[in-house]
Amino acid sequence: MDGYTEDEFEDEAQQEDDRVVREETVMTSGRVASVDRNTKVCQMLSQMADQMNSMSSRMNNLEQRRSVEAAHPSRHLSPHTSPNITYIP
Numbered sequence: 001m002d003g004y005t006e007d008e009f010e011d012e013a014q015q016e017d018d019r020v021v022r023e024e025t026v027m028t029s030g031r032v033a034s035v036d037r038n039t040k041v042c043q044m045l046s047q048m049a050d051q052m053n054s055m056s057s058r059m060n061n062l063e064q065r066r067s068v069e070a071a072h073p074s075r076h077l078s079p080h081t082s083p084n085i086t087y088i089p
Contacts, residue, residue, distance in 0.1 A: 004012070
């Protein structure tokens, strides 16, 4: 075997196998970390979208209240005096 004893050949083969396993483990853990990061980013984006929708809804309600107040300046709207307008604190 070109100057190798059988034990040396098996040791070298085992070292090569170990190296391949380590490389595959690193690649797999990198993919897992990447998927975890992507999942966290998607969750954050979803939460941000929910917050934006909530703020948009609040802004629309405020605009409705302002337009009603502008049309009827003597009326000050509150959740108690204006049942047709949704009050969001």
